[in-house]
Amino acid sequence: MAKRELILAFESSCDETSVAVIEDGAKILSNIIASQINSQKRFGGVVPEVASRHHVEQVTLCAEEAMTEAGVTYADLSAVAVTYGPGLVGALLIGVAAAKTVAFAHHLPLIPVNHMAGHIYAARFVKPLVYPLLALLVSGGHTEIVYLKAAGEFEIIGDTRDDAAGEAFDKVGRVLNLTYPAGKKIDDLSKQGQDTFNFPRAMLHEPNYDFSFSGLKSAFINTVHNAEQRGETLSKVDLAASFQASVIDVIVQKTMRAAKAYPVQQLVVAGGVAANSGLRAAFQQAVAAETPDMDVIFPPLRLCSDNGAMIGAAAHVLWAKGAHADGRLNADPGLSFDYASDFQA
Amino acid sequence: MLVLAMDTSNQALSVALVRDEALLAETTINIRKTHSESLLPAIENLMTAANIEPADVDRFVVAQGPGSYTGIRIAVTTAKTFAWTLQKELVGISSLAVVASNTQATGLIVPVFNARRNAVFTGAYCWQQGQLVNVLPDRHQDLAPLLAELASQTAPVTFIGTDVPLFQDQIQAALGDQAQFVSGWAALPQARQLAWLGEQGQPVANQHRFAPQYLRQTEAEVNWLKQHPTASKGHEPYVEEI
Ligand SMILES: Nc1ncnc2c1ncn2[C@@H]1O[C@H](COP(=O)(O)OP(=O)(O)OP(=O)(O)O)[C@@H](O)[C@H]1O
Numbered sequence: 096m097a098k099r100e101l102i103l104a105f106e107s108s109c110d111e112t113s114v115a116v117i118e119d120g121a122k123i124l125s126n127i128i129a130s131q132i133n134s135q136k137r138f139g140g141v142v143p144e145v146a147s148r149h150h151v152e153q154v155t156l157c158a159e160e161a162m163t164e165a166g167v168t169y170a171d172l173s174a175v176a177v178t179y180g181p182g183l184v185g186a187l188l189i190g191v192a193a194a195k196t197v198a199f200a201h202h203l204p205l206i207p208v209n210h211m212a213g214h215i216y217a218a219r220f221v222k223p224l225v226y227p228l229l230a231l232l233v234s235g236g237h238t239e240i241v242y243l244k245a246a247g248e249f250e251i252i253g254d255t256r257d258d259a260a261g262e263a264f265d266k267v268g269r270v271l272n273l274t275y276p277a278g279k280k281i282d283d284l285s286k287q288g289q290d291t292f293n294f295p296r297a298m299l300h301e302p303n304y305d306f307s308f309s310g311l312k313s314a315f316i317n318t319v320h321n322a323e324q325r326g327e328t329l330s331k332v333d334l335a336a337s338f339q340a341s342v343i344d345v346i347v348q349k350t351m352r353a354a355k356a357y358p359v360q361q362l363v364v365a366g367g368v369a370a371n372s373g374l375r376a377a378f379q380q381a382v383a384a385e386t387p388d389m390d391v392i393f394p395p396l397r398l399c400s401d402n403g404a405m406i407g408a409a410a411h412v413l414w415a416k417g418a419h420a421d422g423r424l425n426a427d428p429g430l431s432f433d434y435a436s437d438f439q440a
Numbered sequence: 441m442l443v444l445a446m447d448t449s450n451q452a453l454s455v456a457l458v459r460d461e462a463l464l465a466e467t468t469i470n471i472r473k474t475h476s477e478s479l480l481p482a483i484e485n486l487m488t489a490a491n492i493e494p495a496d497v498d499r500f501v502v503a504q505g506p507g508s509y510t511g512i513r514i515a516v517t518t519a520k521t522f523a524w525t526l527q528k529e530l531v532g533i534s535s536l537a538v539v540a541s542n543t544q545a546t547g548l549i550v551p552v553f554n555a556r557r558n559a560v561f562t563g564a565y566c567w568q569q570g571q572l573v574n575v576l577p578d579r580h581q582d583l584a585p586l587l588a589e590l591a592s593q594t595a596p597v598t599f600i601g602t603d604v605p606l607f608q609d610q611i612q613a614a615l616g617d618q619a620q621f622v623s624g625w626a627a628l629p630q631a632r633q634l635a636w637l638g639e640q641g642q643p644v645a646n647q648h649r650f651a652p653q654y655l656r657q658t659e660a661e662v663n664w665l666k667q668h669p670t671a672s673k674g675h676e677p678y679v680e681e682i
């Protein structure tokens with residue numbers, strides 16, 4: 096039997112420190128996640144310096160627990176992987192420094208991983224991926240439609256022009272006095288409300304796969320402030336439901352259009368906002384109605400937000416394609432996939 | 441004992457391999473390049489030159505701050521990861537002490553790092569029987585009260601640091617002839633000194649919790665604590681495994 100491939104994967108791009116041990120890119124032996132949400136919610140969002148300080152105190156602890164829980168030694172490991180971008184530079188640097196050191200100390204190869212590739216490959220824990228494939232990335236910092244012609248080949252075909260979807264959830268949440276991050280709370284409130292406000296659906300009919308959420312955000316804020324000035328209180332659950340319906344409508348319709356235009360059999364919906372129950376239901380419905388032969392894959396909830404396991408899954412694919420780094424690896428906070436050659440910004 | 445010492449607290453990066461009290465290899469890089477790109481390659485080169493394997497090192501010594509927040513985090517993360525992953529000792533030494541140890545001056549030695557807005561990271565040290573002793577604890581402080589405190593001393597005071605020229609006029613005005621100055625390359629951190637200080641230090645008991653000595657809370661936390669004065673008395677854990 097061939098030796099199993101074991102990757103020790105580090106993630107520290109934002110406010111989770113996470114280390115995982117992944118077998119053959121598809122099996123989670125451990126996935127330790129230390130979340131700073133209790134700290135960052137004090138500030139209503141992630142303060143980069145605070146995030147970096149927490150990461151330093153978590154990183155070896157998470158790595159030790161990951162190794163122990165997986166029951167592996169350094170001699171068993173095949174490689175070390177790490178998120179080197181995109182994200183907060185000071186936060187990324189902690190994972191990068193730790194991963195480089197472990198790789199060097201134990202003479203292991205080092206695999207640099209794009210965090211967004213990680214979000215996509217979280218889907219690999221659900222089932223094997225079939226290419227060409229389409230991925231929708233909806234997270235705190237990104238809203239992108241990515242076409243994968245083959246494993247580990249990424250092309251952005253659609254992008255947000257302003258706010259990311261998760262960012263819009265969080266900003267609107269602040270107006271509703273919800274603690275950071277607000278996505279899950281808006282999702283829960285929505286279930287009790289109705290789409291009564293008819294917020295705009297931006298760029299829905301434009302012939303591209305791009306998004307815009309800042310107009311929706313402004314419309315939401317104006318609606319709430321105008322009501323306040325009139326001394327009225329609006330239904331919180333209806334506000335949440337109306338906001339979420341607008342986001343979902345645009346995301347699902349534009350993504351489905353792309354899914355029909357590209358020769359794909361699978362659609363991966365990934366990133367923190369992919370945890371949204373309304374979004375999941377809407378995609379399932381749209382796929383059943385419009386492209387019943389297409390498989391829509393959502394990673395399990397725990398793997399939608401940032402974690403080391405998804406980095407290990409992506410590393411497996413990228414390593415096979417020759418990705419490797421050495422002690423010079425630096426954080427690249429603005430790292431991005433390439434845009435498709437016909438992409439028009 | 442084989443020691444690997446590293447300091448990335450300020451612009452200069454310095455790493456050294458020291459066996460007992462013999463220097464095997466040392467590198468100091470003082471250019472504007474990120475420590476993240478330079479630190480591990482510098483360590484690799486030292487080890488290759490000295491024919492040393494990472495696992496041969498007995499003790500990892502790091503300049504723990506104060507200094508540039510990002511800078512100290514890089515060396516601290518690297519050193520603690522080495523120590524943890526190879527199950528070796530870890531020792532943290534004040535970044536100010538490292539620079540102070542460059543001079544053999546008698547009287548007080550006051551290392552100074554610019555902390556902007558006319559504030560400094562500083563402390564006071566002196567030599568006693570061949571040991572560098574901390575006299576005034578490291579702190580973040582405005583320059584004026586520091587100079588007032590030092591003016592009441594009678595001993596000579598040697599200010600050392602690459603940032604000292606920025607403050608020389610103010611220091612001279614407050615202390616006159618009592619003040620001596622060391623700057624330029626003589627004030628760069630030397631990892632051999634760090635290794636030597638670290639050989640005498642106590643290994644840290646909880647390596648996982650080892651963190652930089654920033655000597656300053658973040659602005660966000662300072663503001664938040666002003667609005668939530670009772671919060672320091674107890675709160676849910678800020679970081680939780682999920
Ligand atoms: N159920 C949900 N519905 C909507 N949004 C959600 C839900 N759960 C989480 N989110 C949102 O997901 C975001 C966090 O996702 P993630 O951790 O992937 O983002 P990030 O890592 O900060 O950004 P990026 O991956 O783009 O760098 C937050 O904005 C949060 O509000």
Ligand SMILES: [Mg+2]
Pocket residue numbers: 210214234235366367400401
């Ligand atoms: Mg993310």
